Amino acid sequence: MSEVAIGKESSEFKKGLQAGISIGIGYFPIALTFGLLAKTTGLSIYESVLMSMIVFAGASQYISLSLIAYGTGIVEIVLTTFIVNIRHFLMSTTLNEKCEDDTLGNKMLYSFGITDETFSVAATKDGTATTGFMLGLNLLAYSSWVIFTGVGHLIGASLPQTLQESMGIALYAMFVGLLVPSLKKSSKVLFLAVLAAIFNSIFTLGGVMAQGWSIVVSTILSAVLMELIEMVKAKHWGVNDEK
Amino acid sequence: MLTMKSEILWMIIGMGLVTYIPRMLPFVLFKGKELPPFIQGVLKNVPYATLGALIFPAILLLQKDDIWYGIAGAAAAFAAAFLGANVIIVVLGSITVLALYSYFL
Numbered sequence: 001m002s003e004v005a006i007g008k009e010s011s012e013f014k015k016g017l018q019a020g021i022s023i024g025i026g027y028f029p030i031a032l033t034f035g036l037l038a039k040t041t042g043l044s045i046y047e048s049v050l051m052s053m054i055v056f057a058g059a060s061q062y063i064s065l066s067l068i069a070y071g072t073g074i075v076e077i078v079l080t081t082f083i084v085n086i087r088h089f090l091m092s093t094t095l096n097e098k099c100e101d102d103t104l105g106n107k108m109l110y111s112f113g114i115t116d117e118t119f120s121v122a123a124t125k126d127g128t129a130t131t132g133f134m135l136g137l138n139l140l141a142y143s144s145w146v147i148f149t150g151v152g153h154l155i156g157a158s159l160p161q162t163l164q165e166s167m168g169i170a171l172y173a174m175f176v177g178l179l180v181p182s183l184k185k186s187s188k189v190l191f192l193a194v195l196a197a198i199f200n201s202i203f204t205l206g207g208v209m210a211q212g213w214s215i216v217v218s219t220i221l222s223a224v225l226m227e228l229i230e231m232v233k234a235k236h237w238g239v240n241d242e243k
Numbered sequence: 244m245l246t247m248k249s250e251i252l253w254m255i256i257g258m259g260l261v262t263y264i265p266r267m268l269p270f271v272l273f274k275g276k277e278l279p280p281f282i283q284g285v286l287k288n289v290p291y292a293t294l295g296a297l298i299f300p301a302i303l304l305l306q307k308d309d310i311w312y313g314i315a316g317a318a319a320a321f322a323a324a325f326l327g328a329n330v331i332i333v334v335l336g337s338i339t340v341l342a343l344y345s346y347f348l
Contacts, residue, residue: 047248047251047255051258054256054258055259060262074253077254081257088262088266089266089269090293091289091293094289095269096270104270108267108270111266111267111269112263112266114266116297120297123289162345162346166344166345172301173320173336174333174334175294175297176321177330178294181327188288194295196294197296197299218296219296222295223288223289224285
């Protein structure tokens with residue numbers, strides 16, 4: 001009996017690793033560049049790798065480098081990091097509804113690895129996200145991020161420019177690959193994505209707010225608006241096309 | 244310890260804490276499935292809205308001075324995904340299209 005359970009757990013872990021491959025590919029050029037930039041900013045290889053190991057959040061790590069270069073104080077850097085990464089609160093709240101019931105300890109362990117990318121993969125996956133799946137997914141993404149930070153610092157050079165530039169599409173292409181299958185099935189998904197894309201474009205291009213906030217605000221606005229529309233539809237016409 | 248400036252070390256620890264807390268807190272605060280139905284409905288919408296916001300406008304601005312670069316990449320990704328390609332194929336296909344784009348244009 002317990003053997004069966006272990007077998008299932010390890011195959012879930014494997015499925016998580018597999019689902020993490022596209023994230024691993026996407027992190028490769030970004031982590032490599034981070035390692036390189038950290039070196040030119042004056043961080044040692046230990047400091048650079050330690051930052052990737054402990055923080056594990058791309059955008060805020062890049063921002064911290066430019067702030068260090070400006071000579072900004074620690075408190076401001078930590079505060080900026082908090083503001084940039086607060087969007088994960090929304091992502092974890094969402095995932096918490098989808099994740100398998102488990103001990104708080106396990107949840108606290110894999111919650112460390114929730115990024116825009118791991119969230120997107122787990123949240124759009126069919127069925128429940130098991131603990132094994134979450135651990136496999138996050139471990140693959142994390143390993144790519146940490147290892148290639150070190151490699152970038154060590155070799156002190158980035159990929160050939162053409163390749164580096166074209167690999168910049170990787171994570172966005174992954175988001176597209178995750179979104180489109182659901183979008184083909186439901187006009188609600190299409191509407192949600194388009195709405196949030198429009199809000200986010202207006203907010204960031206119009207300089208209304210910084211990117212970190214803009215993603216959160218656009219997401220919440222669209223998600224709430226959609227839910228209100230569904231409610232009104234259900235009330236007035238008795239229509240409910242929720243799946 | 245290793246040759247590390249203690250200031251940088253404290254900065255890293257601080258950054259790690261303020262990043263981990265928002266990631267972990269919802270799992271501690273909520274058990275899941277106990278929030279009001281309206282909020283649960285909103286949370287079900289979140290992944291698709293997030294994806295829309297993560298993709299646009301960033302994908303179009305991959306190269307600030309050449310919007311066609313981003314448009315080409317986005318078109319390749321959407322085309323591959325619409326044809327039912329698996330995510331890794333979508334990723335590798337888009338990279339290839341953009342590599343060819345820079346090579347020939």
